[in-house]
Amino acid sequence: MSRKMKNKVITNLLIERIASEGKCLGHHEEKVVFVTGVAPGDVVDVRITKGKSSFMEGEPVKFHEYSTERIEPFCPHFGTCGGCKWQHINYDLQKTYKRQQVLDQFQRIAKVEIPEVWPTLGSEKTKYYRNKLDFTFSNKKWLTIEQIQSGEDFDRNALGFHIPKMFDKIVDVDHCYLQGNISNDVRNELRTFALANNLSFYDIRNQVGLLRNLIIRTTSTDQSMVIVQFGENDPEGIQKVMEFLNQKFPEITSLLYVINTKGNETFHDLDLVTFAGNDFIEEEMEGLKFRIGPKSFYQTNSEQAYELYKVARDFADLQGDEVVYDLYTGTGTIANFVAKKAKQVIGIEYVPAAIEDAKINSQINGIDNTLFYAGDMKDMLNDEFIANHAAPDLIITDPPRAGMDEKVLQMLLRLNAPKIVYVSCNPATQARDVALLGEKYKVEKIQPVDMFPQTYHVENVVLLTLKS
Numbered sequence: 001m002s003r004k005m006k007n008k009v010i011t012n013l014l015i016e017r018i019a020s021e022g023k024c025l026g027h028h029e030e031k032v033v034f035v036t037g038v039a040p041g042d043v044v045d046v047r048i049t050k051g052k053s054s055f056m057e058g059e060p061v062k063f064h065e066y067s068t069e070r071i072e073p074f075c076p077h078f079g080t081c082g083g084c085k086w087q088h089i090n091y092d093l094q095k096t097y098k099r100q101q102v103l104d105q106f107q108r109i110a111k112v113e114i115p116e117v118w119p120t121l122g123s124e125k126t127k128y129y130r131n132k133l134d135f136t137f138s139n140k141k142w143l144t145i146e147q148i149q150s151g152e153d154f155d156r157n158a159l160g161f162h163i164p165k166m167f168d169k170i171v172d173v174d175h176c177y178l179q180g181n182i183s184n185d186v187r188n189e190l191r192t193f194a195l196a197n198n199l200s201f202y203d204i205r206n207q208v209g210l211l212r213n214l215i216i217r218t219t220s221t222d223q224s225m226v227i228v229q230f231g232e233n234d235p236e237g238i239q240k241v242m243e244f245l246n247q248k249f250p251e252i253t254s255l256l257y258v259i260n261t262k263g264n265e266t267f268h269d270l271d272l273v274t275f276a277g278n279d280f281i282e283e284e285m286e287g288l289k290f291r292i293g294p295k296s297f298y299q300t301n302s303e304q305a306y307e308l309y310k311v312a313r314d315f316a317d318l319q320g321d322e323v324v325y326d327l328y329t330g331t332g333t334i335a336n337f338v339a340k341k342a343k344q345v346i347g348i349e350y351v352p353a354a355i356e357d358a359k360i361n362s363q364i365n366g367i368d369n370t371l372f373y374a375g376d377m378k379d380m381l382n383d384e385f386i387a388n389h390a391a392p393d394l395i396i397t398d399p400p401r402a403g404m405d406e407k408v409l410q411m412l413l414r415l416n417a418p419k420i421v422y423v424s425c426n427p428a429t430q431a432r433d434v435a436l437l438g439e440k441y442k443v444e445k446i447q448p449v450d451m452f453p454q455t456y457h458v459e460n461v462v463l464l465t466l467k468s
């Protein structure tokens, strides 16, 4: 019956509470309706976009009442741009809702027995907190209904962010509140230069155009890495752009480019060219230096990463004689961060370049009790590996959004480490994995950490201890 509801409009739906993935929910004829772009307390007419037998999904088409919890979003791109979906909710409530999401995932959905979930550890910076942004060049600038209806001719070149669910439309970003330092200046100056010099912006449908993508990474130590992706191998055009950036922004400490004529924007498999400066930037934490290459992962909110790692380290409560496995170690940041409190730390990660960075990070910090291995976790963490290394007293695991592979979870159950500290950017998969580990482990502590203010995303740290 609900399938027939598609495109129907439900009127005067009261939005009752927050649900997962930034959606909210209300009830219509005893069925749950998940709605995007609203806040608890709103009363709205909702157009149904998906109708299933047990629930519906929809989007607001008319607001009858606005929730008293709403605040005025500060960014003019709010609502169009794909980021910062919670700017209309005040920050204290964002933190409450993030904690609620963790609770829902563990208690209601995965049905895991848990102690009290601690209040979300908030981010001091609620704007300009990101150290990495990825902008796309496009010849299909997103135009508003008013712009289209005006009949005016608009330049369609844009440099900014993708419009959700539209792979070729880009919102031309004027000011982004997510990244500070030189980010807005570099993007805007490069756009102006490209337009003045008639350089082509990428046409994703036809896969042509010189300027394809711009990545800006910054550090709390004021270093910056700028990577330009070119969609065509045009040495003259490339030289022009890179020379311009180098002259205009001598403060860029790592200026790189890559020619990418593939069908997608990823460049893990491509060679980057260092145009000026180093081929890395360095972040600092408690006096430790972390080298970040253009292909390496680093937590995108540096200040909160420090808070997150401190929570993980507190939960670990290391005494100095433990063997620690740091699974999904990335560039070994957690491994190196806890190394001086452990006997040995063994990090595993499947990106070989990240493992090389992890080793360098140990080296430059004079840390000599770490070992790092590259490979897929489900293949690496096998009986032979365990036989060749000491058994872990503590496992720290920080998998990608999909959570841990079933084979890895089965191995953890066999390893019997007294403690597991599970760091996750997706409480849904984390709760699913913890439920499975529940056969042997109980949840001791839960601390949500907010790495991404103005969004529904939440990082969550769980301490598991072996049941006696």
Ligand SMILES: C[S@@+](CC[C@H](N)C(=O)[O-])C[C@H]1O[C@@H](n2cnc3c(N)ncnc32)[C@H](O)[C@@H]1O
Residues within 6 Å of the ligand: 297, 298, 299, 328, 329, 330, 331, 332, 333, 334, 348, 349, 350, 351, 354, 375, 376, 377, 378, 398, 399, 400, 425
């Ligand atoms: C959320 S990041 C954690 C990084 C690190 N703990 C940190 O704080 O910087 C997850 C990492 O898991 C790695 N990864 C994803 N799937 C993997 C797999 N199947 N086997 C090993 N590593 C994997 C990714 O490359 C990424 O570096």
